[in-house]
Amino acid sequence: HERCLRSLEHWALNQTRADLPCLARIIRILGFKPLAREIENMA
Numbered sequence: 161h162e163r164c165l166r167s168l169e170h171w172a173l174n175q176t177r178a179d180l181p182c183l184a185r186i187i188r189i190l191g192f193k194p195l196a197r198e199i200e201n202m203a
Contacts, residue, residue: 168195
């Protein structure tokens with residue numbers, strides 16, 4: 161689980177900024193709301 165989050169984070173950092181809101185939406189659907197909020201703040 162922890163490894164999954166870390167690889168998601170790594171993936172997010174390698175995406176273009178435009179993809180971050182989309183990624184945040186996916187993560188929110190998966191139930192990681194705090195993480196989704198963090199990613200939206202990065203966007």
